[in-house]
Amino acid sequence: MTQIGSGNVRHRVTLPDGATVTMSWAAITDTGHRREVNEDSYVAQAPVFAVADGMGGHAAGDFASAAVVTRLAEYGGRPVIGTPEIDDALRLAVQDMDRVVGVTDEGSGTTVTGVALGEVAGEPAWLVFNIGDSRVYRLVGGVLEQLTVDHSVVQELVDAGQITRDEADTHPHSNVITRAVGFHEAPVPDYRAIAVEPGTRLLICSDGLTKELTSYGIRHFLVGGQKPERAAHDLVEAALGNGGRDNVTVLVVDVLAVTRPA
Incomplete structure (x- = not known):
């Protein structure tokens, strides 16, 4: 387990065009009740926020997730980064x-999986990226949306119409992913750009959370948490209370304000 960065109650970034983005964030990770080692790692250091869930055995998984967040953290402190x-x-x-x-x-x-603060066509944008089945969600106006698509066997079955989304959550192959970083192969992330808007709450999490909470449960704690640290804490506690079968890592990022140059 590697943790880079922690929480920040108020952080302002000035973009190259003079616009400013003010945000706050919090990150929490827990080994869970059934694992001996925490193979999750995260980086929470503007402009990049990411969670990595290692695999391949205790030493291998821990090292792999640490390698990813350590490399991403090298861009910490910049105003923006790109794909x-x-x-x-x-x-x-x-x-x-x-x-x-x-x-x-x-x-x-x-x-x-994660988000990075960047620019698209001269406008502030979150660059959402993912490989595997860790996820990014967005909450705006009380509406929760999953921004990433799992790279997993069950997701392919859902896409093909062979099983429902509810059936996927309890499918025996729910842990089998179809894309990863490592295993001597070139990484191929999916990207999506979304606007940076005040009032947006982003959730970045490992599957230790989504194994234990439905989207309705996740929304409940994101809406109820007054601050990122409270929401992150409540989500992790709920996952542990529902079984805590895997390592669980939660990173909550709030956009407090966006000011564009005159």
């Missing part, structure tokens, strides 16, 4: 994994 920087960080993380001899014969790997 080329994210691509480079993931590519270098895979190289870091390959340099470690003796972790496992098959290699190591991890999911990764």
